[in-house]
Amino acid sequence: MSSTTFTWIGVLLIVFVTVVDGRLIHSLSSVNGGSDCATCSIVLGLVDRLAIVYNESAAQALERLCSYLPGDFKVYCKTAVDVLGPLIIDGFIKGDNPDVICHALKFCHDDPGQPKCRTYPSKSSLSLSQRALHLRQQHPLIDSLLATPKICQIPGIAEICKILENVFNNHEPLVDFDHDQFGTEVTFRGTSWRGKDCDDFSSQIHPGARASQGDSVLDHNCNGILGMNSATGQSWEDEMCNDTQRMGIAVLGDSISAHFHIPEQWLDASQFSPQAFEHLMFILENELDWPQLSASTGHVNVSWPNIQGPTRSLYGRLFDLDHCNHRDYQNIAVNGARSSTMTSIMKSLARQPKGDVPLLVIYSLVGNDVCNGHPDTINHMTTVEEMYKNVMTALTYLDTVLPKGSHVLTTGLGNGSMLYDLLRTRLHPLGRVGPPLTYPQMYDYLSCLQISPCNGWLSSNDTLRELTTERAVQLSGAVRNATFTYNAKNYDVAYLDFPFDQAIQEWEAQGGEPWQLIESVDGFHVNQYGHAIISDIIWSWLQKEKPQWLPPLNPHNADIERVFKDQGGY
Numbered sequence: 001m002s003s004t005t006f007t008w009i010g011v012l013l014i015v016f017v018t019v020v021d022g023r024l025i026h027s028l029s030s031v032n033g034g035s036d037c038a039t040c041s042i043v044l045g046l047v048d049r050l051a052i053v054y055n056e057s058a059a060q061a062l063e064r065l066c067s068y069l070p071g072d073f074k075v076y077c078k079t080a081v082d083v084l085g086p087l088i089i090d091g092f093i094k095g096d097n098p099d100v101i102c103h104a105l106k107f108c109h110d111d112p113g114q115p116k117c118r119t120y121p122s123k124s125s126l127s128l129s130q131r132a133l134h135l136r137q138q139h140p141l142i143d144s145l146l147a148t149p150k151i152c153q154i155p156g157i158a159e160i161c162k163i164l165e166n167v168f169n170n171h172e173p174l175v176d177f178d179h180d181q182f183g184t185e186v187t188f189r190g191t192s193w194r195g196k197d198c199d200d201f202s203s204q205i206h207p208g209a210r211a212s213q214g215d216s217v218l219d220h221n222c223n224g225i226l227g228m229n230s231a232t233g234q235s236w237e238d239e240m241c242n243d244t245q246r247m248g249i250a251v252l253g254d255s256i257s258a259h260f261h262i263p264e265q266w267l268d269a270s271q272f273s274p275q276a277f278e279h280l281m282f283i284l285e286n287e288l289d290w291p292q293l294s295a296s297t298g299h300v301n302v303s304w305p306n307i308q309g310p311t312r313s314l315y316g317r318l319f320d321l322d323h324c325n326h327r328d329y330q331n332i333a334v335n336g337a338r339s340s341t342m343t344s345i346m347k348s349l350a351r352q353p354k355g356d357v358p359l360l361v362i363y364s365l366v367g368n369d370v371c372n373g374h375p376d377t378i379n380h381m382t383t384v385e386e387m388y389k390n391v392m393t394a395l396t397y398l399d400t401v402l403p404k405g406s407h408v409l410t411t412g413l414g415n416g417s418m419l420y421d422l423l424r425t426r427l428h429p430l431g432r433v434g435p436p437l438t439y440p441q442m443y444d445y446l447s448c449l450q451i452s453p454c455n456g457w458l459s460s461n462d463t464l465r466e467l468t469t470e471r472a473v474q475l476s477g478a479v480r481n482a483t484f485t486y487n488a489k490n491y492d493v494a495y496l497d498f499p500f501d502q503a504i505q506e507w508e509a510q511g512g513e514p515w516q517l518i519e520s521v522d523g524f525h526v527n528q529y530g531h532a533i534i535s536d537i538i539w540s541w542l543q544k545e546k547p548q549w550l551p552p553l554n555p556h557n558a559d560i561e562r563v564f565k566d567q568g569g570y
C-alpha cells in the first residue's frame, strides 16, 4: 500500500520544493522538517480554506481536493487520504490547525536550538507539541503506516521522486534520436524550449542550420520553406530567404528567463477547480516553466486557465521581421541557475560555428548569485571576483560555438528589494480566504524552515535586503566589466541593466499597478504581463542602441505565408 500512498504528496512536495527554490533542494535542509513540513502545512492550509469556501467538513474538503486532480493523481490522492485522512480529519474536528496536524504526522518538528516555524496563530492553551502528541496517540496505526516521515524515502515513492528529479535535473531534450539537441516532443526540453526538429534522424537538419542547395529538396533549417518555385525554376529558400541576414535567438538564464510560474489557482481556495489542474502533467514535464510564453523565446499564446496575458517575445519579433527565422530559438534557462552553474549549463546550447547562421544570445542571471536559503546567506553569495571569472568563462566558451556575426547581450541582476516592497502588505493566494497570510509571513516561514528561495531579499529585515541589493549591484558591475573586457572574435557585445524598473514605469503608464507584474505564488518571478513588457523594452532598446543587430524586414514574408501557411507550426 505504501508504494502509491504518498505519490500525490510526493508530487506536491516536488512542486512546492520548486516553488521555494526553483530547484530541487529536498536534500539541502531538513531543519524543522524543511520542505516536507512546508508541503504538509500548505496542503492542509488549503484543505482548511476549501472547507471555509464550500462550508463543508475537512473530510469533504479532502475529498474535493482529490476529485479535482486529473487522471492518476486522483487515485494517488485518494490512497494518501485513506492513510493520513483519519488523523487529519480528527485533528480538524478537534480544532487543531495545520501546524499541529503536521507535527502529529511528524512531517514538521521543532529542532533544538532552532526557531519554531508556524503558519497559524495558536489559539490553544496547550502547547503545540502537547496537542500534536495527543492527536498522534489517538491514531496508533499511523506509526506502522508512516515508518519514516521523509516523503521521498518511502518505498515506491523513491522511484517517483527519481523520475521527477530526472525532469528537474536534466536539461536536454529527452527524445532526440540524432543528438543534435533538437527534438519533436513538446515537453522534457522539447519544442517548448527549442525549435522543433523537422528530421530527428539527421543531425545536419535542425533549426538554425544554413540552407543547403537552396533547401530545394530537404528543409535543412526546419523553417518550413523548401522546394522549387516551378514558375521561376528557383528554390523557394533562395527566392524568399536571405541567408546572410538570418538571426536566431538563444537565452542563457535562470528561472526568470525560463518563465517559472505556478498557477495561483492551485493554492487559492476560492479559485480551486478541476480546470486548474487539467494540464498538470504537461506543466510538471516543463519543470514548472513556460519558455513557450517567455520574453525571449515565447512563440504561442495559450488560453489555459493558468495563464493571463499575451505572449510577446524577442523571437516573435525576429520572426515578424523575417519569417525565414521560423523555429530558430533556444531557451537554455534552468531554475536556480547562477553564474557558476551556467558554465556547464551553457554546454547544452546547440550552435555550429560553420554550419549554422548567427545567433543573438541573451545572458541573463537575475538573482541566484545573491539568493540562497542559508541562514548566513551573505557568506553564500557569489563574490565579485567569482562573478567576473564565471562571465569570462561563458564569453570565452561562446566564442568557440557562435557563428561569426553573432551578438551577445548580457544583463545585470534584478533589484529584489523592489519586489519585496511591492508585495509587503499584500496577501499570498493561500491566505486570501480564512486566516490571512501575507507575503512577509510566508517568507519568514520558509526562512524558518531554511528553504527560502532567497533569504536576502525575501526577508522582513530591511538591513539584510539592502545588503543583498548592494551585492547584486556589485555583481552587475562585474558582468558589465567582463562583457566589455573580453575580446571576442566571433560576436560583438552589449550590456543592459535588468529593466524591471522600466517595466514598472511602462505598466503604470498603461494604467496598471506594479504588483500586477509579479508572480503571485512565489512573489519573486516576473509574470506573463511582465514578460511581454520586458520583451517590449529590450526590443526597443535594441532598435535604438543596436539597430545593426536586427535583420531587415524581409519583403517576402507575405509570400511565405501564402505559399507555406504556418510553416509547419511549432
Ligand SMILES: *[C@@H]1O[C@H](CO)[C@@H](O)[C@H](O)[C@H]1NC(C)=O
Residues within 6 Å of the ligand: 055
Ligand atoms: C453552513 O452549513 C451549515 C450546516 O452544514 C448550515 O447550518 C449553515 O447555515 C451554512 N452556512 C452558510 C453560510 O451557508
Ligand SMILES: *[C@@H]1O[C@H](CO)[C@@H](O)[C@H](O)[C@H]1NC(C)=O
Residues within 6 Å of the ligand: 242, 244, 245, 552, 553, 554, 555
Ligand atoms: C540580401 O542580402 C544582400 C547582401 O547581403 C542585400 O543586398 C539584399 O538587400 C538582401 N535582400 C533582402 C531581401 O533582404
Ligand SMILES: *[C@@H]1O[C@H](CO)[C@@H](O)[C@H](O)[C@H]1NC(C)=O
Residues within 6 Å of the ligand: 298, 299, 300, 301, 310, 311, 312, 316
Ligand atoms: C498573442 O496574442 C497577442 C494579442 O492578440 C498578440 O499581440 C501576440 O502577437 C500573440 N503572440 C503570439 C506568439 O501569437
Ligand SMILES: *[C@@H]1O[C@H](CO)[C@@H](O)[C@H](O)[C@H]1NC(C)=O
Residues within 6 Å of the ligand: 415, 417, 418, 419, 421, 469, 473
Ligand atoms: C532597489 O529597490 C529599492 C526598493 O524599491 C530602492 O529603495 C533602491 O534604491 C533600489 N536600488 C537600486 C540599486 O536600484
Ligand SMILES: *[C@@H]1O[C@H](CO)[C@@H](O)[C@H](O)[C@H]1NC(C)=O
Residues within 6 Å of the ligand: 461, 462, 463, 464, 467
Ligand atoms: C538583519 O540582518 C543584518 C545583516 O545580516 C543582521 O546583522 C541583523 O542582526 C539582522 N537583524 C535582525 C533583527 O535579525
Ligand SMILES: *[C@@H]1O[C@H](CO)[C@@H](O)[C@H](O)[C@H]1NC(C)=O
Residues within 6 Å of the ligand: 384, 388, 474, 477, 478, 481
Ligand atoms: C571593473 O574594471 C575596472 C578597471 O579594470 C576596475 O577598476 C573595477 O573595479 C572593476 N569593477 C568590477 C565591479 O569588477
